[in-house]
Amino acid sequence: MSVTDLTRELVRTPSHEDETVAGDLLEEWLRRETAAEVTRDEVGNVLARKGAGEETLALVGHHDVVAPADSQVVAGGDEYVVEERDGRLYGRGTADMKGAVAAAAIAFRDADPAGKLVFASFVGEEVGGVGARHAIENGFAPDYAIVGEGSTGYSAPGVTDVAVAHKGRRGSTITARGERAHASEQEAGANAIYRASDAVDVVRNLEAPTVEVAGERLAGSVVVTEIEGGTAMNVVPDRCELTVDERTVPGERATLERVEDLEGVEWTIDQDLPPMECDDEAFAEAVLEAADGAQSDSPKLVTKPHATDAGWLSQAGTECVICGASEPGEAHTDTESVSIAVLERCVDLYRRAAETWPR
The missing domain is CATH 3.30.70.360 (Alpha-Beta Plaits)
Incomplete structure (x- = not known):
């Protein structure tokens, strides 16, 4: 299954009031497509682990979304609308952030990790980080994390940058x-x-x-x-x-x-x-190298104005960066969309990072 196919399936599945079915889809996909240890906690977070080593890198996202516009819901309300036009997928959650969750899942499947690799998709990010906070309180403590919130188009249009801090x-x-x-x-x-x-x-x-x-x-x-x-x-x-x-x-x-x-x-x-700042320069540079290798443009280390689950992880001691497909102005809109080419880039980027970090 390609990142486009998995994104379509995730976006089509409603998850603004109840993330259960979207979580089921992710859990079943991971069990079918990987040999990883897959778990689902009591609040609905989906976690998968593979690899070995002393240090852990997590690919982190969330599969809840904000309420869709009427135009983003199929008649009857059982599915969300997903459309492909001009190399982009349109629909609630394409940018924030089911596209990046799909990219992280594909990369997790395909990577031969340098250390322990974790895939984590949380619930309740849009309502105060409910899932991330629950996971942290119950021992989720990766050494490093790439959080797949939007970082594309910050230094220049179309460039997928690496955000090392946010408000x-x-x-x-x-x-x-x-x-x-x-x-x-x-x-x-x-x-x-x-x-x-x-x-x-x-x-x-x-x-x-x-x-x-x-x-x-x-x-x-x-x-x-x-x-x-x-x-x-x-x-x-x-x-x-x-x-x-x-x-x-x-x-x-x-x-x-x-x-x-x-x-x-x-x-x-x-x-x-909480805000977030990455204090590990070597980790930030390693992810930047992965981003550089995954695209023809030259990405930069940037900052981001929006709070994400990286804040909760950073507060708990995880070194975080943010790197994802969403561009400014896409999330939470009635015309929300994501570039398919950038999703494919993110798969490559996450895989490169997983295979080169920890060093």
């Missing part, structure tokens, strides 16, 4: 509390919206950290994105909530906790997707 995302809530009063006697209360406004001023004046990675500037950001408060036109409000979106970078965080110095203000972290 994380921390989402939080600022809650300002006051004392309710009639608006005609506002001095009798404490206006929660005014206290929230003071918190907005603190956020606006925060300096988000910036780091230099692979010759690129990776800049964090912090911004208030939502506000809710008040109950009526003539009532001084006793509660107001702000939502904050923060893009984090490896190292320092913006000092959002400073808002709690204000009277009546609390700060709660709702989601914290």
